Amino acid sequence: MKTTISYPTKAGMGKTGSWRVFRPVLHEDKCIKCWICWVFCPESAIERDEFPKIDYDFCKGCGVCANECPVNAIEMRREEK
Amino acid sequence: MVSIKDLPENEYVLEGNAACPGCPITIALRTMLKALGKDTIITVPASCSAVIQSLYPKTSFAVPTLNIAFEAAAASASGIEAALHAQGKDDITVLAWAGDGGSYDIGLQALSGALERGTNFIYVCYNNQMYSNTGVQRSGATPYGAWTTTTWTGKKEKQKNLAEIVMAHDIPYVATASIAYPTDLYRKAKKAKEIKGPKYMEIIAPCPPGWRFDMSKTVEMARLAVETGAWLMYEFENGKLTFNGPSKGIIDGSREPKPVEDWLRMQGRFKNITDDDLKEIKKELKERWEFYRKKSQLF
Secondary structure (H helix, E strand, O other): OOOOOOEEOOOEOEOHHHHOOEEEEEOOOOOOOOOHHHHHOOOOOEEEOOOEEEOOOOOOOOOHHHHHOOOOOEEEEEOOO | OOOHHHOOOOOOEOOOOOOOOOOHHHHHHHHHHHHHOOOEEEEEOOOHHHHOOOOOOEEOEOOOEEEOOOOOHHHHHHHHHHHHHHOOOOOOEEEEEEEOHHHHHOOHHHHHHHHHHOOOOEEEEEEOOOEOOOOOEOOOOOOOOOOEOOEOOOOOOOOOOHHHHHHOOOOOEEEEEEOOOHHHHHHHHHHHHHOOOOEEEEEEOOOHHHHOOOHHHHHHHHHHHHHOOOOOOEEEEOOEEEEOOHHHHHHHOOOOOOOHHHHHOOOHHHOOOOHHHHHHHHHHHHHHHHHHHHHHOOO
């Protein structure tokens, strides 16, 4: 039987960063590297580098990371046009 | 106990998927697949999970995924497991990933059948307490008093308890979890992977557009559900019921739960409940805790 197959790739819906209204900005001086933002990011858009690295191409700006950060190291800043 | 830092960095839910911002399903599935690894086959019935994979010819799930009919998640998982077994590939995990509509209502007979056949698979119901994908209709999991588009004056019936129905099948492992406790979810998924036979897990998944709250509060809402005792996290293993996290203290009485209003008032779907409704909800919760307190002392 023939069936349609999709293949895994990033950007299945394009660069979803364009959905964003508020942009999460990390203040590295406050960050304690607990990786709570990384584990809760619904978009897998935070990478574990030296500090959490936010992929702005795909971050939808939901703000879960900023809401969960225990030391308020992530600030939600309005996107400018 | 594993800590957040120790969770694997592998991602099987890729960036640029079609989920709403702040979606609880992707949080749950990410953690789940970190535990199960790449040798996993998922069956997905009609649900948000079928949609968030994005459009043909691309998919955002990096493990083999089958999209199948609404009622057939568990039945097709049975078929896949049988085919894998016939080929001697018993090391591959079969995961049925369904919403509460596909588990509580439409997929119930297939789920019951698969459990009775003893299929070696993990069935996960991510419970957002409504049919979110089709635009917020009531399901068997919708709690008393909640607004949906089909219960616009608040639901008048109680939710059913699917985990209890599943436990009645006498299967080796039943667990409930919350996306706000990822290490607990990870540990339970790891444990389920090692056990042979049918495993059932249920994860509370607060849906921002369906429950009517801000998308940044998804995890907070899942945590409050546990801290107020509106959602209980437990494991049922070899006939023994054990509670985890804050639920443990709420059931044995050592921890005072937060007032359930804290959780209800944050959600637009409970905006119109009356004081009588609130009393009814609190009474129902007390009865549920009492039931589980007795049950956990049984064995």
